[in-house]
Amino acid sequence: QVQLVESGGGLVQTGGSLRLSCAASGSGFSIIVMGWYRQAPGKQRELVAVIFSGGTTTYADSVKGRFTISRDGARNTVDLQMNSLKPEDTAVYYCYAAGPLGRSVWGRGTQVTVSS
Numbered sequence: 367q368v369q370l371v372e373s374g375g376g377l378v379q380t381g382g383s384l385r386l387s388c389a390a391s392g393s394g395f396s397i398i399v400m401g402w403y404r405q406a407p408g409k410q411r412e413l414v415a416v417i418f419s420g421g422t423t424t425y426a427d428s429v430k431g432r433f434t435i436s437r438d439g440a441r442n443t444v445d446l447q448m449n450s451l452k453p454e455d456t457a458v459y460y461c462y463a464a465g466p467l468g469r470s471v472w473g474r475g476t477q478v479t480v481s482s
Contacts, residue, residue, distance in 0.1 A: 368394045368471045370461045375476030382480070383449045388461030388473055390442035395465035400437055400444040404457035404478075414459065415446060428454075451480045 374386040390397060401416025401424075415425045415435040423435055434447045444461065461473035 368392045368397070368463060368465075370463055370471055370473035372459070372461045372473045372476040375459060375478045377479045377481065378451055379481050380452060382451050383447070384451065384478060386446040386448070386459055386461075386476060386478075388444045390463055390471075395467075395469040397442060397463045398465050400442075400461070400463045401435065402444070402446045402459055403462055404455075404459045405475075406454075406457040409457075411460065416462070417444060448478070451478075453480045453482045456480050 368390055369392050370388055370390050372386060372388045374384060376384060378384050399416050399418045402414040403411050404414050405411040413426055414429055415423060415433055417423045417435045417437045419439060432450045437444045456479050458475040459478050460475045464470040
């Protein structure tokens with residue numbers, strides 16, 4: 367069973383930075399893609415950024431140029447560096463990992479709050 371543990375959330379002022387980290391442990395499937403989603407109150411969960419095992423990345427338009435995703439394949443960790451944070455970035459951020467045959471797992475989430 368693959369498990370994900372997030373860390374690094376918190377409260378920051380507009381324009382500030384935070385770094386989220388996620389570590390995968392256990393076994394069950396080979397991880398092909400890792401990334402981050404977020405869910406704000408009253409809204410659906412949305413993709414923030416993902417990175418594939420080959421290094422290809424995808425970002426939501428709203429975070430391009432501000433957020434950077436990186437992955438250590440050997441350690442099965444994924445980080446999200448968030449710069450120039452805005453109040454609309456406030457959400458619970460969830461780590462995500464997926465492998466072949468539709469297997470996937472979610473972390474419990476970490477709160478990010480950006481004050482105006």
